Amino acid sequence: MTANVGGISTEGLSNVPDAPLLLLRNADVHAPTHLGRQDLLIGGGRILAMQPAEDAARPTPAHTNLIDLQGRRVMxxxxxxxxxxxxxxxxxxxxxxxxxxxxxxxxxxxxxxxxxxxxxxxxxxxxxxxxxxxxxxxxxxxxxxxxxxxxxxxxxxxxxxxxxxxxxxxxxxxxxxxxxxxxxxxxxxxxxxxxxxxxxxxxxxxxxxxxxxxxxxxxxxxxxxxxxxxxxxxxxxxxxxxxxxxxxxxxxxxxxxxxxxxxxxxxxxxxxxxxxxxxxxxxxxxxxxxxxxxxxxxxxxxxxxxxxxxxxxxxxxxxxxxxxxxxxxxxxxxxxxxxxxxxxxxxxxxxxxxxxxLRLENKGRVAQGADADLLILNEDDDVSDVLISGRWFVRDGQAVIRGTFEGAR
CATH class of the missing domain: 3.20.20.140 (Metal-dependent hydrolases)
Incomplete structure (x- = not known):
């Protein structure tokens, strides 16, 4: 099945799950090679698609969470x-x-x-x-x-x-x-x-x-x-x-x-x-x-x-x-x-x-098919957000998922 999600083609990605997708727009991608502004489509723990960002506003389809990173660095x-x-x-x-x-x-x-x-x-x-x-x-x-x-x-x-x-x-x-x-x-x-x-x-x-x-x-x-x-x-x-x-x-x-x-x-x-x-x-x-x-x-x-x-x-x-x-x-x-x-x-x-x-071929890079393990820096080069397998673990510098016994007395 071929779809067009937020302007990104998913042709050939037949295993895209039914769970909501995440669309990161205007990400300044360091893959680690600098790729400039890209739009990233994330689902099923992977980067499903990536293409250069466009200036024109595009509609966001249903069942897709959209975040506009406004040029923040993603690596x-x-x-x-x-x-x-x-x-x-x-x-x-x-x-x-x-x-x-x-x-x-x-x-x-x-x-x-x-x-x-x-x-x-x-x-x-x-x-x-x-x-x-x-x-x-x-x-x-x-x-x-x-x-x-x-x-x-x-x-x-x-x-x-x-x-x-x-x-x-x-x-x-x-x-x-x-x-x-x-x-x-x-x-x-x-x-x-x-x-x-x-x-x-x-x-x-x-x-x-x-x-x-x-x-x-x-x-x-x-x-x-x-x-x-x-x-x-x-x-x-x-x-x-x-x-x-x-x-x-x-x-x-x-x-x-x-x-x-x-x-x-x-x-x-x-x-x-x-x-x-x-x-x-x-x-x-x-x-x-x-x-x-x-x-x-x-x-x-x-x-x-x-x-x-x-x-x-x-x-x-x-x-x-x-x-x-x-x-x-x-x-x-x-x-x-x-x-x-x-x-x-x-x-x-x-x-x-x-x-x-370590022969972890799907890690350490930002590319289509790679694991959606991403670090986003803020303007001061501090850790702003962290995704692991497409799931948010850190937002705005704060841990939103903690270990089982963290904070336990």
Whole structure:
């Protein structure tokens, strides 16, 4: 059946549901390529059609909700590839375990897809708990995935096997965050690292999932040496190795572009950085990477939301801690815009790049047939509205859908 909804043809879209459609007019679309003003027809959780906006007023048919965005910027929802959805921490005792991150902490930050993981504490926290938390966020409407394992070997899996976890547990899409170059790690050898990477890769092949090894990079002097050694010693595709926190030390940030040139995707963390710290803030790290000429599609930015941000002394004793915030992702994007950068240049690191790495083909872009996961900014570059699968989660900066226990006493 062919229809014409608000001037947008739906020819060939035979599966358009009977539920009311949403028509967003005059959206300044960053897909992330800048497409200018477009009209978007949304239904069934997808972008059903998109075409350039017209100045002339057009009738709105029945059963269609119309919103005129008047040129506000619309882009894919942010994809946070590294968040401690069950809470991180615990490095200074049980009372320092960070609580789980509720739904609206993500959605109010413009995040429509999140990947959860375990960190230092893969002892009192488990992958089973992680899967349950991811499924809970899914039930509440967020696109939620997770990695099996944690900092340490042997990996904290559900089934006892990385490949089985990926094959039989829907939300598990890779392995992580396995720690290297860190006093809290299990000090994996090159061969142990290769074995885990091989299982992640084959698990991905068998399932069509990402199949990556997400590596926590500590602040030790070895930096990315183990990643380079693993690439030199095996036939495993470089895309499998996905080091994060590469901006934790300036030398590691510089070296990470070399890993990206070899085919790895590197992940920058949006954590706070003091002026005298030997680290790069996420906005500075991203610009330095892009200016280096390394492949622009092989860099992502994540929040470390819910994770512990500890400071240790030379004996490995925690002196202080902060907690990662999901909104650090949007704040980094806003800082980049304040520096005069264009969305077309920097937005892929928050959207299309992680979608490509995680093999989420219908996310990270604004296009016909893509998932209707959209972020709308206001004139001050703040999060105004958020759609997930065509459903409003944030309106005018306020969460209209909250997690089950948010606000409970």
């Amino acid at each position: 894919p929802g942010l994809i946070d590839g590294h968040a401690h959805i069950t809470g991180g921490g615990g490095e200074a005792g049980a009372h320092t375990r960070v609580p789980p991150v509720p739904l609206s902490r993500f959605t109010r930050a413009g995040i429509t897809t999140v990947v959860g993981l375990l960190g230092t504490d893969d002892t009192t926290r488990s992958t089973r708990e992680l899967v349950a938390t991811a499924n809970g966020l899914r039930n509440e409407g967020l696109n939620a995935y997770a990695y099996t394992g944690g900092y340490h070997l042997p990996l904290a899996t559900v089934t006892g096997s990385v490949r089985d976890d990926l094959a039989f547990i829907d939300c598990l899409i890779g392995v992580g965050e396995l720690a290297i170059c860190d006093h809290r790690s299990s000090q994996p050898t090159r061969d142990e690292l290769l074995r885990v990477a091989a299982d992640a890769h084959v698990g991905g092949l068998l399932t069509g999932k990402a199949g990556i090894l997400h590596l926590h990079l500590g602040d030790g002097p070895r930096g990315l040496a183990q990643v380079r050694e693993a690439l030199d010693a095996s036939e495993i595709p470089a895309r499998v190795f996905n080091p994060t926190h590469v901006n934790r030390r300036r030398a590691s940030s510089t070296a990470s572009s070399k890993s990206a040139r070899r085919g790895c995707t590197i992940d920058i963390t949006a954590f706070p950085v003091a002026a005298d710290e030997d680290a790069w803030a996420a906005d500075e790290a991203l610009l330095r990477y892009l200016d280096s000429g390394a492949p622009a599609e092989r860099v992502t930015v994540s929040s470390d939301g819910g994770g512990c941000l500890p400071v240790f002394d030379t004996q490995g004793r925690m002196l202080s801690m902060g907690v990662g915030a999901p909104d650090s992702l949007h704040k980094t994007l806003k800082m980049l815009l304040a520096r005069g950068e264009t969305l077309e240049r920097v937005l892929p690191a928050f959207t299309s790049n992680p979608a490509r790495l």
